[in-house]
Amino acid sequence: MGERIDVDVAIVGAGLAGLTVAAELADAGRAVLVLEARDRVGGRTLNQDIGDGAVVEMGGQWIGPTQDRIASVARRLGIDTFPTWVEGDELAYFGRRRHRYSGEMPRLNPLVLADLAQATTRLDRLARRVPLQRPWDAGRAGEWDGMTFATWLRRAVKTARAREILDLYLATILATETSNFSLLHALFYVHAGSGFQILSTLEGGAQQDRLVGGSQVVALRLAEQLGDAVRLQAPVRRVRHDGSTVRLEGDGVRVTARRAVIAIPPTLAARIDYDPQLPAARDQLTQRLPQGTVIKVNAVYDEPFWRADGLNGFAWGPGQPVRFALDNSPPDARAGVLVGFITGEAARRLGRVDARARRQAVLDSLRFYHGERAGRPQAYHEVDWSAEPWTRGCFGAHFPPGVWTQYGPALREPIGRLHWAGTETSPVWNGYMDGAVRSGERAAAEVLAALDETAETAERSPAVALPKAS
Amino acid sequence: MGERIDVDVAIVGAGLAGLTVAAELADAGRAVLVLEARDRVGGRTLNQDIGDGAVVEMGGQWIGPTQDRIASVARRLGIDTFPTWVEGDELAYFGRRRHRYSGEMPRLNPLVLADLAQATTRLDRLARRVPLQRPWDAGRAGEWDGMTFATWLRRAVKTARAREILDLYLATILATETSNFSLLHALFYVHAGSGFQILSTLEGGAQQDRLVGGSQVVALRLAEQLGDAVRLQAPVRRVRHDGSTVRLEGDGVRVTARRAVIAIPPTLAARIDYDPQLPAARDQLTQRLPQGTVIKVNAVYDEPFWRADGLNGFAWGPGQPVRFALDNSPPDARAGVLVGFITGEAARRLGRVDARARRQAVLDSLRFYHGERAGRPQAYHEVDWSAEPWTRGCFGAHFPPGVWTQYGPALREPIGRLHWAGTETSPVWNGYMDGAVRSGERAAAEVLAALDETAETAERSPAVALPKAS
Numbered sequence: 001m002g003e004r005i006d007v008d009v010a011i012v013g014a015g016l017a018g019l020t021v022a023a024e025l026a027d028a029g030r031a032v033l034v035l036e037a038r039d040r041v042g043g044r045t046l047n048q049d050i051g052d053g054a055v056v057e058m059g060g061q062w063i064g065p066t067q068d069r070i071a072s073v074a075r076r077l078g079i080d081t082f083p084t085w086v087e088g089d090e091l092a093y094f095g096r097r098r099h100r101y102s103g104e105m106p107r108l109n110p111l112v113l114a115d116l117a118q119a120t121t122r123l124d125r126l127a128r129r130v131p132l133q134r135p136w137d138a139g140r141a142g143e144w145d146g147m148t149f150a151t152w153l154r155r156a157v158k159t160a161r162a163r164e165i166l167d168l169y170l171a172t173i174l175a176t177e178t179s180n181f182s183l184l185h186a187l188f189y190v191h192a193g194s195g196f197q198i199l200s201t202l203e204g205g206a207q208q209d210r211l212v213g214g215s216q217v218v219a220l221r222l223a224e225q226l227g228d229a230v231r232l233q234a235p236v237r238r239v240r241h242d243g244s245t246v247r248l249e250g251d252g253v254r255v256t257a258r259r260a261v262i263a264i265p266p267t268l269a270a271r272i273d274y275d276p277q278l279p280a281a282r283d284q285l286t287q288r289l290p291q292g293t294v295i296k297v298n299a300v301y302d303e304p305f306w307r308a309d310g311l312n313g314f315a316w317g318p319g320q321p322v323r324f325a326l327d328n329s330p331p332d333a334r335a336g337v338l339v340g341f342i343t344g345e346a347a348r349r350l351g352r353v354d355a356r357a358r359r360q361a362v363l364d365s366l367r368f369y370h371g372e373r374a375g376r377p378q379a380y381h382e383v384d385w386s387a388e389p390w391t392r393g394c395f396g397a398h399f400p401p402g403v404w405t406q407y408g409p410a411l412r413e414p415i416g417r418l419h420w421a422g423t424e425t426s427p428v429w430n431g432y433m434d435g436a437v438r439s440g441e442r443a444a445a446e447v448l449a450a451l452d453e454t455a456e457t458a459e460r461s462p463a464v465a466l467p468k469a470s
Numbered sequence: 471m472g473e474r475i476d477v478d479v480a481i482v483g484a485g486l487a488g489l490t491v492a493a494e495l496a497d498a499g500r501a502v503l504v505l506e507a508r509d510r511v512g513g514r515t516l517n518q519d520i521g522d523g524a525v526v527e528m529g530g531q532w533i534g535p536t537q538d539r540i541a542s543v544a545r546r547l548g549i550d551t552f553p554t555w556v557e558g559d560e561l562a563y564f565g566r567r568r569h570r571y572s573g574e575m576p577r578l579n580p581l582v583l584a585d586l587a588q589a590t591t592r593l594d595r596l597a598r599r600v601p602l603q604r605p606w607d608a609g610r611a612g613e614w615d616g617m618t619f620a621t622w623l624r625r626a627v628k629t630a631r632a633r634e635i636l637d638l639y640l641a642t643i644l645a646t647e648t649s650n651f652s653l654l655h656a657l658f659y660v661h662a663g664s665g666f667q668i669l670s671t672l673e674g675g676a677q678q679d680r681l682v683g684g685s686q687v688v689a690l691r692l693a694e695q696l697g698d699a700v701r702l703q704a705p706v707r708r709v710r711h712d713g714s715t716v717r718l719e720g721d722g723v724r725v726t727a728r729r730a731v732i733a734i735p736p737t738l739a740a741r742i743d744y745d746p747q748l749p750a751a752r753d754q755l756t757q758r759l760p761q762g763t764v765i766k767v768n769a770v771y772d773e774p775f776w777r778a779d780g781l782n783g784f785a786w787g788p789g790q791p792v793r794f795a796l797d798n799s800p801p802d803a804r805a806g807v808l809v810g811f812i813t814g815e816a817a818r819r820l821g822r823v824d825a826r827a828r829r830q831a832v833l834d835s836l837r838f839y840h841g842e843r844a845g846r847p848q849a850y851h852e853v854d855w856s857a858e859p860w861t862r863g864c865f866g867a868h869f870p871p872g873v874w875t876q877y878g879p880a881l882r883e884p885i886g887r888l889h890w891a892g893t894e895t896s897p898v899w900n901g902y903m904d905g906a907v908r909s910g911e912r913a914a915a916e917v918l919a920a921l922d923e924t925a926e927t928a929e930r931s932p933a934v935a936l937p938k939a940s
Contacts, residue, residue: 146649148871150616179616179652179872237707237743267757271741273707280763280821280856284863287737288870290757293750348876351750386750393754400758400870401618402649406818 002252007031009447010248010257012236012272015043016433017421018263019222020073020440021447022229028448033257034226035250037235037390041223043264044394045433047214048298048381054330055214056298056337058383060395060433061328064208066194067434069441070218074211077221081209085327086202088310091369093317094161100311104201108161115162120196122156123166127191132427135188136408144184145405152183168318169200174431175292175343175395185399192430202314202326206432212331215433235390238273239418246417259450261443263421265291266397266411268390278415285407288400289424291393295342295350295384297322297362299377304329304336306370313338315369321346322365338366338374351384358382396431397424412442414450419443472722477501479917480718480727482706482742485513486903487891488733489692490543490910491917492699498918503727504696505720507705507860511693513734514864515903517684518768518851524800525684526768526807528853530865530903531798534678536664537904539911540688544681547691551679555797556672558780561839563787564631570781574671578631585632590666592626593636596653597661602897605658606878614654615875622653638788639670644901645762645813645865655869662900672784672796676902682801685903705860708743709888716887729920731913733891735761736867736881738860748885755877758870759894761863765812765820765854767792767832769847774799774806776840783808785839791816792835808836808844821854828852866901867894882912884920889913 009025011018014036022032040046046058062084063070074081092099092106099106105113130138138144149170157163167178170186173193178186193199199206211217223230234250239260241247246260262269270286277283304327306313313327321342328339340362342350350358359380367375385394412425421443426435479495481488484506492502510516516528532554533540544551562569562576569576575583600608608614619640627633637648640656643663648656663669669676681687693700704720709730711717716730732739740756747753774797776783783797791812798809810832812820820828829850837845855864882895891913896905 146620147618148616148621150871151618151621177872177876180870180876182649267740270737271743273741277857277859280854280862281818284760284763284818284856287760287862290754293754345876348751348754384750386754387747389747392750392757400650401620402647406647406650406815 002250002254004254004256005033006256007033008258008451010035010246010255010260011263012248012260013043013263013422014041014219014223014230014232015263015422016045016070016219016436017423017440017443018043018261019219019226019230020437021261021263021421021444022226023222024441024444025447026226026229030448030451032226032229033255034230035234035236035248035253035255036230036232039233041230041232042216042219044385044391045216045219046383047216050298050300050335050337050379050381052334054334056300056328056339056381057210057215058296058298058381059215059385061210061215062207063211063433064206065198065204067206067429067432069437070434073437074218077218079217079221080212082212082331083209084202084207085304085307085329086312088307088312090312091315093315093320093369095319109159112159112161115157115159116165119157119162119166123187123190124195124197127187127195130184130187130191132188132192134408135184136405138184138187141184141405144187145182145402147183148179148401149181149183149186150178152186153178164318168316168323172323172341172343173199174398175294176398177344180400181398182401182404184404188399188404189430192426192428192435193432207326218433236272238275240275241417243416258454259417259419259447261419261421261447263440263443265391265393265422266424267291267392269420281407281410282415285403285410288403288407289397290400291386291391291397292395293344293347293386294394295347295358295382296394297340297342297380297382298328299338299340299363299366299374300379300381301336301338301373301377304333305373306336311370313370317369320365320368321350321361322369325366325369338370340366347384347386351386414446419446472720472724475503475723475725477503477725477727478729478921480505480716480725480730481733482718482730483513483733483892484511484689484693484700484702485733485892486515486540486689486906487893487910487913488513488731489689489696489700490907491731491733491891491914492696493692494911494914495917496696496699500918500921502696502699503725504700505704505706505718505723505725506700506702509703511700511702512686512689514855514861515686515689516853517686520768520770520805520807520849520851522804524804526770526798526809526851527680527685528766528768528851529685529855531680531685532677533681533903534676535668535674537676537899537902539907540904543907544688547688549687549691550682552682552801553679554672554677555774555777555799556782558777558782560782561785563785563790563839565789579629582629582631585627585629586635589627589632589636593657593660594665594667597657597665600654600657600661602658602662604878605654606875608654608657611654611875614657615652615872617653618649618871619651619653619656620648622656623648634788638786638793642793642811642813643669644868645764646868647814650870651868652871652874654874658869658874659900662896662898662905663902677796688903706742708745710745711887713886728924729887729889729917731889731891731917733910733913735861735863735892736894737761737862739890751877751880752885755873755880758873758877759867760870761856761861761867762865763814763817763856764864765817765828765852766864767810767812767850767852768798769808769810769833769836769844770849770851771806771808771843771847774803775843776806781840783840787839790835790838791820791831792839795836795839808840810836817854817856821856884916889916
C-alpha cells in the first residue's frame with residue numbers, strides 16, 4: 001500500500017498554486033508534502049527545450065502590470081523577466097484581406113472602430129461593478145448570469161465586424177466560445193484581469209513580459225527548495241477526512257496530515273473519492289466548471305525572419321485555426337519562434353486528426369500569416385491541453401450561465417480540513433499564473449490560521465478535560 | 471485485490487439502463503456482469519416502504535403516452551400500471567393568491583393565457599425542428615445553442631406572468647434553472663418528450679400512470695432475473711481497455727470482458743480512471759454535463775384528505791420551496807401521500823440546512839398549499855439526490871449553452887470497446903425512465919453487433935494467419 005508519511009499539511013498538485021502553498025507553509029515552519037500526479041512539477045506551465053540552451057513555453061507564459069504576486073515570487077527566486085517582442089507592425093486578417101497596422105487595432109471602418117471602443121468601454125464599466133470576491137453580489141448579477149456572453153455581444157455591439165473581433169478576443173482569452181460562459185463571468189474575468197485593455201494587450205498588458213528560463217522555472221525552483229517535500233507520480237485517488245486528520249491515498253504513498261489543500265482544477269478535484277463525500281453544493285459546483293479548450297504550438301525557425309520585414313510577429317484572424325500568433329523567440333533571438341493558439345472549435349477539430357495532419361493545418365495557418373518560411377520550421381512543438389490527463393483543458397475553468405450566482409460561494413469555502421487553491425479560486429487574475437500564486441498564498445494563510453487555532457484548542461483541551469480532584 | 475471474473479460484457483451501473491443492457495445481452499446468450507456501486511439496484515428509481523405493504527416512489531416514477539419502451543419492459547415483467555390520481559380541482563398560487571381550477575391552467579388574465587398558448591405553441595414548433603439524433607444539425611443550432619433558455623423566455627414571452635409560469639415549468643421539468651441550459655437543449659428535451667403538452671401534463675401526459683409496487687420494482691425484477699450477474703457495492707474505479715479486452719477494477723472485484731457498457735450519469739462516468747485515457751472530446755463533454763438539483767419528498771397521511779375537498783392534490787407556486795405537489799397515494803388510497811419537488815435554488819438552500827429545518831420548510835409549503843393537515847404527516851420521507859454519492863443530482867444531466875453544438879457527437883460514440891448508456895444518451899425521453907430503457911436497448915444492440923463482428927474476425931483470422939506449408 002506504499003509508504004506512509006505524516007505531515008502538518010498535505011497538498012495535492014505541484015502547479016504554481018500548490019507549490020506556493022507548500023513554500024509559504026514550509027517558511028512558516030510547517031511540515032508539508034506535495035503530491036503530484038505527473039512526473040514533473042509546474043502544472044499548466046511547461047518548458048520546451050529548443051536547443052542551444054533556449055526554451056519556449058508550452059503553457060502559461062506571460063506576466064504583466066498588476067500581476068504583482070507572480071512577479072514577487074519570480075523576483076524572490078532570482079528569475080528575471082524580459083519583454084515580449086513588440087517592435088514592428090502587426091497583422092490582422094479578415095477572410096483573405098490583410099491589415100498591416102501598428103497600435104491597437106487595424107484601420108477598419110470608423111463605424112466599426114467606434115463600435116469597438118464603445119463596447120470595450122461598456123464592458124470595462126460593467127466589469128467594475130462585479131465584486132471580485134463575490135461576483136454573485138453584483139447588483140444585476142441575476143440578469144448578467146442569465147445570459148451568455150454571446151447574447152450580450154449580439155445585443156450590445158452593433159456592427160458585425162466589431163462583434164466578430166470582440167468574440168474572437170474573449171473566446172481566446174478564455175479559450176472557449178463566448179456561448180459557453182455567462183456575461184457575469186466575462187465581466188468578472190475582465191475585472192479580475194484589470195480591464196479589457198490590460199488583458200488584451202502586449203506592451204502594458206498581460207502579455208508584456210516573459211520569464212528568463214521559461215515560466216516553468218518558477219515551479220522548478222520552488223520544488224527544488226522544497227526538496228523531498230514534493231512527491232511526483234503520486235496521483236491522489238482518495239481523501240479521507242474527519243474532525244482530526246486528513247488521510248490522502250496516492251499511488252504508492254499514504255499521507256496523514258492535519259489539513260490538506262487541493263490545488264488542482266475543479267473538474268479534476270471532482271474526480272477524487274472523498275470520504276465522507278463533499279456537500280452537494282461543492283460537488284455540483286465542480287460538475288459545472290469545465291476547463292477551456294486550447295492547443296498551444298511553438299514553431300522554431302533559424303531566426304525571427306518576420307522582424308526583417310518590419311513585423312513584430314503578432315498576427316490574428318477570426319477564421320484561422322491559429323487564432324493568434326506571436327513572436328516567442330528567446331531574448332537574444334538565437335532562434336525565431338512563433339507561438340500559436342488554437343482554441344475552441346479549431347482545437348476540437350484538430351485534436352481529433354492525426355499529429356501529422358494537425359501539424360500541417362497549423363503550419364498552413366502560420367504560413368497564411370507570415371509567408372512561406374513560416375511553413376517550414378526547424379522544429380514544431382505542440383501541447384493539446386485537453387488531452388493532458390492531469391489538466392484536461394486550459395487555460396482554466398469557465399463559469400457557464402447561472403453557475404456563479406447558484407454555486408459561487410462553494411468555490412473557495414473550506415470543507416472541514418480541506419482547503420481549495422488553484423487559479424480558478426482567485427478573485428484577481430483568475431486563470432493566470434498570478435491568480436495561481438495568489439490562490440496559494442490565500443490558502444496557506446487560511447491553513448496557518450486554522451492550525452494556530454487548532455493548536456490553541458489542543459493546548460487548552462487537556463486542562464478542561466482533566467478530571468477534578470475529588 | 472478481490473475476485474476475478476471473466477464475462478463477455480461488463481456493465482457499470484445497475485440502474486434501468488444498465489439492467490436493460492444486461493437483460494438484453496443475457497437473452498442473447500452472452501455472459502454479463504453488472505457492477506453497481508450502491509447496495510441496491512435501481513439507480514434513480516427508489517421505493518420507500520410506507521407500511522401496510524404500500525410503497526411510494528422517491529425517484530423517477532411516472533410513465534405516460536409514447537413511453538413505449540419502459541411500458542413494454544414493465545409489461546414483460548408482469549408489472550401493472552395504475553393512473554395517477556387526477557379527479558378534482560388543481561391549485562396554483564401566485565404569491566398568496568390562490569387559483570382553484572380544473573383543466574390545464576388557472577383562469578388568469580386572458581392576455582397571459584394567450585401569451586402562454588402562443589409561447590408553448592412556438593416552443594413545440596421550434597422543438598420539432600431539432601433532429602433528436604443530432605440536435606447540433608438543427609438549422610439554427612448555433613443561434614439556439616448560443617443563448618440560455620432564460621434569454622429566449624425574455625424575448626419570446628411578452629407577459630411577466632406567462633414568463634414566470636413557463637420558467638417554473640421548464641425549470642421543474644429539467645430540475646435546474648432556465649439560465650443553466652440553452653434554448654437548443656430545451657427544444658431537444660421538449661421534442662424528446664413528445665412536446666410540451668405531453669411533458670407537462672398528468673392525464674394524457676408524462677405523469678399519467680404509475681407502476682404497481684413502485685417504479686423500482688422494474689429494476690428489482692430485472693436484477694432478480696439476472697441473479698449472480700449483478701454485483702452490489704462494487705463501485706468501478708478503473709477501466710483498462712485495449713484492442714482485445716476491457717478490464718474493470720471495482721471494489722472487491724476485477725472483471726475481464728470483451729466489451730463494457732458504462733451506464734451511469736456522464737458526470738460520474740468522468741470520475742472513473744480510464745487507461746488509456748479517453749479522448750479529449752469525450753472527457754471535455756463529461757466536464758460539461760452537470761446533473762440537475764432536486765430534493766424529492768413524500769409526506770404520508772392517514773388518508774388523501776384533499777380529495778374530500780374536491781381537490782386532486784396537484785398544487786404549484788413559483789415562490790414556494792415545493793415547486794409542485796401531487797397526490798402520490800397508493801392505488802387503493804389506504805394512505806394519503808403528497809409528493810413534492812424542491813428544485814434549483816430552493817433545493818440548494820434547503821440542502822444546506824439541517825434535516826429538521828428542511829422538513830419544517832417543506833411541510834410549511836405543503837400546508838400553504840393544502841391546509842393545516844398537510845403540515846402534520848404521519849411520516850415524511852425525502853431524498854436529496856444531489857447528496858447521493860452515486861447519482862449526484864437528478865433528474866438527469868442538462869446541456870449548458872454551446873455544449874450540444876460543440877460536443878454533441880461525443881455523447882454516444884463508443885470508444886474502442888467502451889459503450890455508453892444511461893438516460894442522458896437517449897434521443898427519446900431523455901432524462902426519463904423510458905430514455906434509460908431505450909439507451910440500454912441501443913447499447914445492447916451496439917455491443918451485440920460489435921461482438922458478432924469481432925467473432926467473425928476471430929474466426930477468420932487463424933486461417934489468414936496460418937503459415938503456408940513450405
